[in-house]
Amino acid sequence: MTTSSAISRSPFLNYTKTIEDENLALLYLRRDIQIPIILNAQDRDDEGYHEGKVANTRFGSFPHSTLIGVRWGSQIRASTVDTGSRGRGKRNQKRKLEDEAQDSDVTKVPVRADSGFAHLIPPTPENWTTSLPHRTQVVYTHDSSYILQRLRARPGTIIIEAGAGSGSFTHAACRAVYGHGGKVLSFEFHQPRYEKLQAELQAHKLDDLVELRHRDVCQDGFEGSDHKANAVFLDLPAPWLALKHLTRPGPLARDKAVRICTFSPCIEQVQRTVGDMRNLGWVDIEMVEITARRFEVRRDRVGHQEEGLKGVNSNAASVDEAVSRLAEIQKRMIHGDDEERVTKQCRLAKIKEAQTGRKLHIEGYLTHRSEIEAKLHTSYLVFAILPMEWSEDDEVKAQNQVIPDPKKEKGKKQIRRELRAKDEANGNAE
């Protein structure tokens, strides 16, 4: 396989020691805010910043010149960038003036800002899934990882994907099949989505791994590639209409078992798909649903010492604490107010003061709970297998095969013994 030795240029697959110009990187601000940027030293779009191309975020501005050439995973400081005086009209005027003043427009060296930072991390199919521009419902990591595992997508697999949608599954599939000649044969019937994904794959340098076609596979089938698939993923509104095109000869590999997965949100879609799969000779048909949860871990602090503080429970932490507080109040009622009584304000001030000395990061119960936005259902996954084609001729050949009997062959140990003897003989001869 000639392709097996070629190293992909994609930042998803090929890790360079430092961050290179023209590559995709993620500006990590927070777990739910990761901004994909294509690094651009030249500022081709000429956005008018003095520092050249700049990524502006709510946590500061990051000129690309401060990002290119650093090592992956670096914490990057924000720079002071004049974002205000860049009005369109003003800019053009200004530029005209500047052009006259200094033709060799030198970009300004960025000045470090007082605050703000981000981490620059390499793209992965997982962080791309959470940060990609949504064009359709995306296939989330818990689904795509399970699907790719069930499809046995691994280096060398040829996988058909229809439709490509936002490209989330495309990226995960690329990583899985990369190497030993693996390819993704991708189909998308929506023209604008097809164009956007094509541009994205080029920008991500995955275009040599993905054959993307603009086509409605339900009508026009999967033909056109030199590669024959042994895995199929159908994320289509009516997957059963596409099944009849998955044939041998045709897009499927003749000499391999083919695994399929269809991805449909409704049970009716599943029933039609499964019915048609049965008629078309697919076996081992199974339907599963994946539910996934992400947890939030936090320390829950309870007790009177938390009174007035935020995000905590200032009720009594124990019966003892409750009783002592009650007793205190009852005592006052019995004996009347005296000057020893601590006002609430005073108490709160004390609590606040005490807080600085506390190690809040290791106090309280360590708890976990599902994150608020739970995905209860994404889609039903139907899996099936089409065993490799096996003709009567093949069977006759197999029946007539001579099966070597290891008992009559030399054992491993014997071979080794002989080799060692030979080695030693050579050693002695020297």
Next chain:
Amino acid sequence: MDELIRSGSYVALQLPSELLKVVEIQPNITISLGKFGAFQTNNLIGRPFHVTYEIVDKPSRDGGSNLRPVPAAELHELGIGDTTTPDEAVIGNDGVDFEVVDTEGKVVMRTNQFINEDGANQILTLEDIEALKKADNSAGKDVIAKILESHTSLDKKTAFSLAKYTLRKSRKYMKRFTVLPIDVPVIVKWVMDGKDAPRIMEMREETLSLVTSWSNVHWGGAHGNESCNGLGQTDHNRWLVVDEISGLLVAAMAEQMGILHSRPRDSMSLSEDVLRNVAATEINGISESHEESGRTKESDPIRIQQARIHRQELFMSGTTNTITLVHQNAQPNLSLLTYFGYNTSDPDMNHPLYTNLKEISFLQLLHPEEDYGYLEPAESTPEQLKEMKSRQKSAYYRKRRRWQRTKAIVEETRAGGFAGLAVASAMTPASILHTLVPLLRGGAQIVVYSPTVEPLTEIVDCYSKARRSAFALAENPVVPCEEYPVDPRLLIGVSLHTARSRPWQVLPGRTHPKMSGRGGSEGYVFVGTKVYPAEGTIEARGFRKRRKLDVSTNGTQHGSPALQSELPHTESQSEVDMEVDKEVVSLIDNAQSTVGD
């Protein structure tokens, strides 16, 4: 992986009960499936996988096959019963009078109102069935037909229960099996369905897929020719693994890297980069092998190298697409790799793992000087060597080679630069991460599997925002200590996941989730990304909701709980009228202590 059943390999046989049985397909032997019958392995060798066979007879002496491949249509008959589509099927609409009827008198479905299941309905006795089974030569179909015939109230059964009854009897008496190739998901299913789940820490198939994908493990290119394509900067694809689940994690990672299933010898037996690497060390004179075998100089360098490299020198010598296994005992337990043709006690040098799986103990990693294998064995002078007997001599070289191998692995592991870390271990996650995270390159993914959530909530908490803030403000914090078991600045994007698959039965008119499944532990996955903190002081920035000033400002410590595991940016919602948090991060210069730096 091969598409045909190969002599000498392991396969999984899926029985009608849906249980798996893993067997080794040695030629010329008979494999017995107990009550389902027996067959000759020669009738499977060279045939494709995923075919379901019926055992139609006793295995014949002349080697003729007693296996009949069952066509797909026949397989599907079993569950469906009849071929009506769900739209047409009015359930139980056959004129029987005990039915659920809707308001317009239309039959909705039959009920079990008049069925008494007391076991007396089946007139066949156990002995009768045994006799039938003995006389049977229709792969169990006749037995099942007789059993159904002899059920007195069969006609009263609803369509549901009839299909269920047929299916249940079929699973019990059908003499069928399907041949599946061994791969990681099949092994997981086999171990989990058996009694051996603790052996793999109850790792579910769906959890394992989370582990491999979040780890970002993949094939990393063959680096022998990296200078040719102008990618000189490319880093090698080396992975760190802590596997206490009998080699399952190693197998899963290797499968994703394309180094688990041995390929036909001609194409994959020895990767070029390995050969180049060995060749380079030989030229540098580090290797002793030239004395033994390096004599010939011929035109084709690769082939010559291949001929003269000693198998011991190839062992664990890969430079890219490698897995470095860090283990807690003198020898790691990798018993499950046997099913993939890699037996650690007698490794096959043609298996990709022979070169690409490296082993190092925690002692060798942290205190190599205390490890016997790291001590250099005495070197003999050429004169001494001449006087040695051949056996002594080969023992001498074997020892030297083993030492060189250990030394090389220790050094390259301590040098770091790993692409990622995957852990499935009962050891405290913090102790593992403290030791191994510094060995990862920036942007590397870290995944830790645990069957239970508690160890993982602890490690997530070690990287919490509150912990990070306190660490930044602490004066010369020492890592590890009780307060900071790990350096909290080295990971971002820390999160905790779980996934669960729910299988369904999809049959016309009878679609519903399966009634039972496996309980036990849920299985959780910790995920994080390795980063390098900047030197010096950094203040975070963030926009705040403007709030009234009546709330007490209470510093940086108690963030909104929902955000506590986040970065310092979102300090807390209780900040007052501040656009800039005065949180100070990282006063201490890059404290990537311990090994590696």
